[in-house]
Every structure is written in structure tokens, then in C-alpha cells.
Amino acid sequence: MNYISTRGQGGSVSASKAIMQGICSDGGLFIPESIPVFEKDALGKLVNMSYKEKAKYVLSMYLSDFTGQEIENCVENAYKESSFGSENSAPLKVLGNSRNVLELWHGPTCAFKDMALQILPHLLTTSLRKNNEKRTVVILVATSGDTGKAALEGFCDVDGTKIMVFYPNNGVSKIQQKQMTTQSGNNVNVCAIEGNFDDAQSGVKAIFGNAQVAKELDAKGYFLSSANSINWGRLVPQIVYYVHAYCEMVNAGNISLGEKINIVVPTGNFGNILAAYYAYRMGLPVNKFICASNANKVLTDFINTGVYDKRREFYTTASPSMDILISSNLERMLYYITDGSERVAELMAKLSKEGMYALSGEETAKLQELFACGCCDDEKTAKEIGALKKEYGYTVDTHTAVAMSVYREYLEKTKDETPCVIASTASPFKFAASVIEGLGESVEEDEFENLVSLAAYSGMECPEQLATLKNKEVRFSAVCQKEDMQAMLYRFLNM
Numbered sequence: 207m208n209y210i211s212t213r214g215q216g217g218s219v220s221a222s223k224a225i226m227q228g229i230c231s232d233g234g235l236f237i238p239e240s241i242p243v244f245e246k247d248a249l250g251k252l253v254n255m256s257y258k259e260k261a262k263y264v265l266s267m268y269l270s271d272f273t274g275q276e277i278e279n280c281v282e283n284a285y286k287e288s289s290f291g292s293e294n295s296a297p298l299k300v301l302g303n304s305r306n307v308l309e310l311w312h313g314p315t316c317a318f319k320d321m322a323l324q325i326l327p328h329l330l331t332t333s334l335r336k337n338n339e340k341r342t343v344v345i346l347v348a349t350s351g352d353t354g355k356a357a358l359e360g361f362c363d364v365d366g367t368k369i370m371v372f373y374p375n376n377g378v379s380k381i382q383q384k385q386m387t388t389q390s391g392n393n394v395n396v397c398a399i400e401g402n403f404d405d406a407q408s409g410v411k412a413i414f415g416n417a418q419v420a421k422e423l424d425a426k427g428y429f430l431s432s433a434n435s436i437n438w439g440r441l442v443p444q445i446v447y448y449v450h451a452y453c454e455m456v457n458a459g460n461i462s463l464g465e466k467i468n469i470v471v472p473t474g475n476f477g478n479i480l481a482a483y484y485a486y487r488m489g490l491p492v493n494k495f496i497c498a499s500n501a502n503k504v505l506t507d508f509i510n511t512g513v514y515d516k517r518r519e520f521y522t523t524a525s526p527s528m529d530i531l532i533s534s535n536l537e538r539m540l541y542y543i544t545d546g547s548e549r550v551a552e553l554m555a556k557l558s559k560e561g562m563y564a565l566s567g568e569e570t571a572k573l574q575e576l577f578a579c580g581c582c583d584d585e586k587t588a589k590e591i592g593a594l595k596k597e598y599g600y601t602v603d604t605h606t607a608v609a610m611s612v613y614r615e616y617l618e619k620t621k622d623e624t625p626c627v628i629a630s631t632a633s634p635f636k637f638a639a640s641v642i643e644g645l646g647e648s649v650e651e652d653e654f655e656n657l658v659s660l661a662a663y664s665g666m667e668c669p670e671q672l673a674t675l676k677n678k679e680v681r682f683s684a685v686c687q688k689e690d691m692q693a694m695l696y697r698f699l700n701m
């Protein structure tokens with residue numbers, strides 16, 4: 207099975223080439239030529255498999271030019287007990303009948319991005335080997351906080367790779383910033399930019415799209431690739447945990463095999479929720495996807511009206527990993543709800559030129575058939591954190607709280623009691639100050655004191671990798687203007 211561009215002009219390439227390239231030559235995103243479907247009794251078999259076995263099963267359906275042994279190696283190296291704290295990389299916490307919380311943050315950087323970024327370097331280096339690529343791959347990342355650290359951790363000292371991360375100065379949490387600026391490894395670099403996440407993402411995209419840069423890099427034995435969620439190698443490992451969550455619900459006796467579920471996802475770049483959509487297209491029984499946004503509610507408006515309009519104020523919120531106005535992975539969704547690549551290319555051209563586009567009535571209806579949505583500002587986020595602690599004795603981070611709050615309103619409005627999986631995307635300790643505020647306790651100036659007090663308030667243990675950050679030395683303190691990102695990259699590569 208090959209991969210093609212959402213915009214129709216990128217040709218057709220193998221899975222390994224799609225992972226190496228990251229983005230298509232026509233500016234579109236890689237999608238599988240056709241979406242594989244589970245065999246009739248597959249879900250019944252998956253129910254009894256470990257996380258790693260499920261990962262091998264699902265990945266094999268998509269990465270058709272990888273051998274079974276190659277997939278096995280990638281999976282075994284990624285989902286180690288020592289990295290995720292247990293054999294089960296994504297435990298399901300059942301709070302009540304309709305709230306099944308899929309905890310995706312037990313990996314090395316305490317956010318769900320680890321689920322994909324622990325395996326992406328293995329998928330990528332395997333792809334390089336398969337295609338006889340001798341150049342060094344340079345991973346260029348724009349991050350709103352969590353991707354950067356997870357990518358740095360995943361690629362740290364991986365042979366044949368270098369990685370450079372740009373993040374918005376003052377646009378990430380203190381813990382996130384310290385996580386990135388103290389990163390170890392001889393192949394890593396981190397730089398803050400004066401601007402917001404969209405500036406960082408646009409800057410990275412401009413470097414990717416610059417043929418002159420590609421030529422100059424090539425002359426030095428480098429080529430660029432992406433670890434952002436536009437890379438197919440990021441998306442495919444995320445499909446696994448929705449299948450896993452479903453199986454866990456069956457095993458817990460929460461649902462019977464074949465019964466439909468709802469899925470709520472706190473959404474920014476639309477990668478996580480899109481992975482759930484692929485699981486559904488493969489045959490996972492899903493009733494509704496509920497897309498939750500923070501105050502940057504461009505997706506809520508889009509799902510409600512069919513109009514995508516990024517021309518609006520950008521808010522820096524307590525859930526910074528969702529502070530996004532250009533939701534890149536939505537492009538893949540557009541491919542599935544419209545007539546295909548010509549229409550996607552037209553909509554994307556309009557977005558780039560005018561900052562907005564509008565779906566037809568028919569397209570909007572198709573979107574709304576599957577997707578519900580809602581948004582939640584910082585005030586409601588804090589309230590939800592307090593409410594969940596009171597009702598269930600359970601503490602969530604700000605992003606998960608956005609999802610929980612949107613789900614609470616969805617339940618009230620629709621009375622749809624379909625058993626529901628809520629993606630929990632970060633450890634509460636990653637956003638300690640905001641979480642403590644939500645719990646109604648007092649916040650200290652020093653974020654590391656907050657980690658200690660949050661452990662006491664929540665009854666949870668602070669992840670060691672966060673607790674020990676305090677004494678780590680800052681290695682990367684550079685801040686650049688957004689015009690200077692390419693120069694910073696060249697400096698890192700000694701060019």
C-alpha cells in the first residue's frame with residue numbers, strides 16, 4: 207500500500223518514503239491510498255493482546271514495505287517498560303460509567319506525544335536504511351511545548367539524525383521550557399523565537415519549502431524531515447491506543463465487543479483526534495468524536511458552521527499545547543469529507559491567501575454527522591479541575607480538563623450516555639501551577655515548589671523526570687527573531 211498527497215500532485219510513495227519525506231512535494235500531507243480495514247474477527251483477537259502486540263498488529267496494516275521483524279524491532283525499542291512505567295503504555299482509568307480516561311502521559315516527557323515520538327525515530331531510521339539513504343536527517347520542529355521535548359527525547363543521540371526545535375518564547379509552561387533547554391544529547395539544539403506557535407510553525411514550513419536551503423543542506427550531506435504531527439510516522443502509532451482503549455473497555459466489562467463508543471479529544475493540530483478517526487475507518491465501533499478546544503476555538507467554530515477562519519485574536523492559555531489557529535492535520539480530514547484532492551488543494555490555497563475557507567452545506571453536514579465539538583476557556587478549565595477532584599478524587603492537567611469540561615456540556619446537552627473514552631494528554635505535574643489553581647489551593651512563585659505541593663494535594667507521585675529538572679543545567683538559552691530561524695539552523699549545522 208502506497209501513500210499519496212491530500213492535494214493530489216505528490217505522486218505515490220511507499221510508507222518508508224512517506225515517513226522520510228514528512229510532507230509531500232506539492233505541500234500536501236501523505237495519506238494511505240486506501241484505509242486498511244480490520245478482518246472480521248480481528249477486534250476479538252486484539253482484546254487479548256498486550257500493548258506492544260496491538261502496536262505490531264496495527265502498524266503492520268499501514269507500513270506495508272516494512273518487514274515483520276523491522277516493525278517488531280521498532281515497537282520493542284519504543285514501548286519499553288522502563289520508558290512507560292509498565293507493560294501497558296496507556297492505562298485506562300475508569301471514573302464512572304461514561305468517563306473512561308485513557309492516560310497517554312506515562313512516557314519519558316509526561317505528555318501523549320511520547321506515544322508517537324518514542325517510536326518515530328525508530329520508524330525513521332529504519333526507513334533511511336531501507337532506502338539506502340546515507341545523508342544525515344535533520345529533524346526540524348516547531349512546538350507549542352510538548353512536541354519539542356518529546357521529539358528531543360526520542361531523537362537524542364540517535365545515529366544518523368540531528369534535531370533542532372523552535373518554541374515560542376513565553377508561549378510554553380516553565381516546566382516545558384526547562385525540559386527543553388536542559389535537553390542532553392550531542393545531536394540536539396533548541397531555540398526560542400519572538401512570536402507565537404503559528405509563527406514558529408510558519409517559519410519551519412518556510413524552511414521546508416525553500417529549495418535553495420534544500421540544495422545547500424544536500425551539499426553538506428543533510429536533508430530535512432519533520433517530527434511534527436503532519437508526519438505519517440507520528441500519526442500511525444496514535445491509532446494503536448484508540449484500539450487499545452476499546453479493548454480495555456471490553457476487558458473491563460464496560461462494553462461488549464461491537465458496541466459503539468464516543469471519543470473525546472483535547473485538540474490543537476488535529477493529529478490525535480484524526481488518529482481516532484482512522485481507527486474508526488478501520489472498523490472500530492465509534493458513535494461520535496467530540497473535538498474539544500480551548501479559547502482558541504477555531505475548530506469549534508469550524509465544526510459548528512463549516513467556516514474555517516484563522517483571522518482572529520490568538521490567546522495564550524493555560525493549555526498551551528492547544529494554542530493553535532492553523533490546525534495542520536485538519537487537511538487530512540478535509541480529504542475524507544470532500545470529493546478529494548482537487549477540492550482540498552482549492553481550500554488550502556484559499557486558507558493561505560485569504561486566511562479562511564468555507565465548506566459547502568453538504569460537506570459541513572458530513573463533518574457534523576461524526577464530529578461534535580465544544581470549547582472551554584481558562585476559567586472553565588480551572589473549574590473542571592476542581593469539580594473532577596471533588597467528584598472522583600482524580601486530578602487532571604489543563605488540556606485534559608478542557609476535554610472533560612466540553613464532555614460535561616455535551617452530556618448535559620445531548621443526554622448521549624454512550625460509553626466514552628477521554629484522551630488524557632498530559633501529566634498534571636507538567637502544568638502544576640494552573641492545576642493547583644484549579645484545585646483552589648495557593649500557587650507558589652517557584653514551579654518546583656508547586657510540584658511538591660501538587661503531589662500532596664493530588665495524592666499522586668510527581669514523575670521523577672520532572673522533579674529532577676530543577677537541578678539540571680540549562681544548555682540552550684538562545685532567542686531569535688522569526689526571520690532568523692534559518693540562520694540559527696545553519697549555525698547549528700556549522701554551515
Ligand SMILES: *Cc1c(COP(=O)(O)O)cnc(C)c1O
Binds near residue numbers: 319473474476528
Ligand atoms: C499536542 C497536545 C494536544 C493537542 O494534540 P493535537 O494532536 O495537536 O490535536 C493536547 N494536549 C496536549 C497535552 C498536547 O501536548
